[in-house]
Amino acid sequence: MVQSLTRLKETASQTAGPYVHIGLTPNYCDIGGIYPEDLGVRMVNEKTRGERVTYKMRVIDGTGSVIKDALIEIWQADADGLYNSPSEPRGKADPNFTGWGRQASDPETGVFTFGSVKPGRVPFTDGRPQAPHVSLWIVARGINLGLQTRMYFGDEAEANAADPVLTRLEHQNRVPTLIAPRTGDTYNFDIYLQGDKETVFFDV
Amino acid sequence: MKNERPETGGFFQRDRSWHPPAFAPGYKSTVVRSPQRAPISFGNTLSELTGPTFGHSLLGPLDNDLTVNFAKPGESAIGPRIIVYGRVLDENARPVPNVLVEFWQANAGGRYRHKKDGYLAPLDPNFGGCGRTITDEDGNYWFRTVQPGAYPWPNGINDWRPAHIHFAIFGHGFVQRLITQMYFEGDPMIWKCPIVRTIPDKKAIEGLIAALDMESTVPMDSRAYKFDIVLRGRRSTLFENKLEGN
Numbered sequence: 001m002v003q004s005l006t007r008l009k010e011t012a013s014q015t016a017g018p019y020v021h022i023g024l025t026p027n028y029c030d031i032g033g034i035y036p037e038d039l040g041v042r043m044v045n046e047k048t049r050g051e052r053v054t055y056k057m058r059v060i061d062g063t064g065s066v067i068k069d070a071l072i073e074i075w076q077a078d079a080d081g082l083y084n085s086p087s088e089p090r091g092k093a094d095p096n097f098t099g100w101g102r103q104a105s106d107p108e109t110g111v112f113t114f115g116s117v118k119p120g121r122v123p124f125t126d127g128r129p130q131a132p133h134v135s136l137w138i139v140a141r142g143i144n145l146g147l148q149t150r151m152y153f154g155d156e157a158e159a160n161a162a163d164p165v166l167t168r169l170e171h172q173n174r175v176p177t178l179i180a181p182r183t184g185d186t187y188n189f190d191i192y193l194q195g196d197k198e199t200v201f202f203d204v
Numbered sequence: 205m206k207n208e209r210p211e212t213g214g215f216f217q218r219d220r221s222w223h224p225p226a227f228a229p230g231y232k233s234t235v236v237r238s239p240q241r242a243p244i245s246f247g248n249t250l251s252e253l254t255g256p257t258f259g260h261s262l263l264g265p266l267d268n269d270l271t272v273n274f275a276k277p278g279e280s281a282i283g284p285r286i287i288v289y290g291r292v293l294d295e296n297a298r299p300v301p302n303v304l305v306e307f308w309q310a311n312a313g314g315r316y317r318h319k320k321d322g323y324l325a326p327l328d329p330n331f332g333g334c335g336r337t338i339t340d341e342d343g344n345y346w347f348r349t350v351q352p353g354a355y356p357w358p359n360g361i362n363d364w365r366p367a368h369i370h371f372a373i374f375g376h377g378f379v380q381r382l383i384t385q386m387y388f389e390g391d392p393m394i395w396k397c398p399i400v401r402t403i404p405d406k407k408a409i410e411g412l413i414a415a416l417d418m419e420s421t422v423p424m425d426s427r428a429y430k431f432d433i434v435l436r437g438r439r440s441t442l443f444e445n446k447l448e449g450n
Contacts, residue, residue: 012408014385023308062236075378085254100256142233144224203243
């Protein structure tokens with residue numbers, strides 16, 4: 001026998017269920033008067049530095065249907081590539097940018113809309129710059145463990161081609177599933193949960 | 205214990221044989237919502253090591269009391285009054301202070317205040333069903349609510365969810381983010397539930413069952429249930445050997 005490592009096990013995940021919005025965006029589902037506004041609906045204010053952009057996302061299931069009961073949270077660096085977090089060692093991020101957003105989808109179209117700024121670059125583990133990206137966490141009925149992925153920017157072809165995460169994917173034909181094309185100031189990102197166009201998800 | 209130095213060590217890899225698998229056909233909704241390809245791993249960068257933080261000033265005075273936070277003045281929700289409390293720890297058994305814990309649930313009859321819930325049990329006009337709090341310096345949290353009821357759901361022809369409270373917990377890094385459900389000690393519905401049974405290991409299920417705690421119960425007021433939550437641990441910064449610039 002050897003000494004025990006005496007670690008705890010992580011609490012097991014369970015689905016967020018169909019009524020996740022009661023807890024995380026109550027104003028969205030007409031439960032008013034408990035919180036002044038839903039947390040995470042605004043990431044920027046008039047003083048936020050950087051280029052204003054909009055993300056429009058959809059989540060699509062294995063039958064090709066757009067899911068309307070999901071919830072997405074995003075996390076990204078500010079325009080200078082700094083995270084608004086105590087664990088950011090490189091300097092202080094823009095205090096007028098939260099870096100974190102949470103949205104429910106439009107109940108009719110299933111489109112999630114985030115108003116944000118385009119993030120700067122953040123180093124990989126070996127110090128190389130990563131291409132600008134947004135981290136995503138997706139929960140819904142039928143998803144047992146929140147799905148983690150990233151959105152990269154369609155107008156950053158050069159940075160994307162050298163990105164340490166994108167270049168290490170064995171199946172390079174799956175890289176486009178992580179890249180959102182740009183139209184005007186809007187990036188459109190469709191997340192396919194399953195099937196031929198399945199988005200790359202991460203275990204990080 | 206104070207959390208004075210920012211933590212920068214990488215997170216322990218998730219044990220995906222402990223969590224429920226994406227595809228678990230007994231829970232029918234997973235069938236077309238489960239990725240079929242393997243997830244991709246890479247070492248944590250600052251994108252994974254950092255995460256949002258929330259100040260205690262965010263909280264309203266009733267945010268952690270669901271018996272009154274939606275009720276008319278002087279009234280309160282109907283149902284068995286309970287306190288739910290516990291600690292948020294990491295896998296190294298260290299407290300996780302100053303993190304937001306959010307929760308939502310059905311009312312005492314098993315009815316959610318949601319337009320898609322068509323269950324015939326009535327809404328409680330004094331019950332909204334959501335609350336939130338932030339852990340203290342030792343990782344403690346607590347809230348007061350009414351015990352939710354079981355309710356039927358369209359999966360099998362006669363499937364009922366056990367009484368449960370949904371929890372969403374932030375850690376200090378975005379990849380610690382966790383959603384789970386808390387069940388109640390002694391509920392026979394737990395072991396019949398297709399959602400509970402997506403979890404392969406009985407010990408992992410037992411980790412979701414809150415214990416009745418008569419010592420923390422407030423006499424003539426509320427019973428207490430203890431529910432500790434464990435988030436991913438992280439490697440010691442002492443062992444990290446990172447290159448310049450990270």
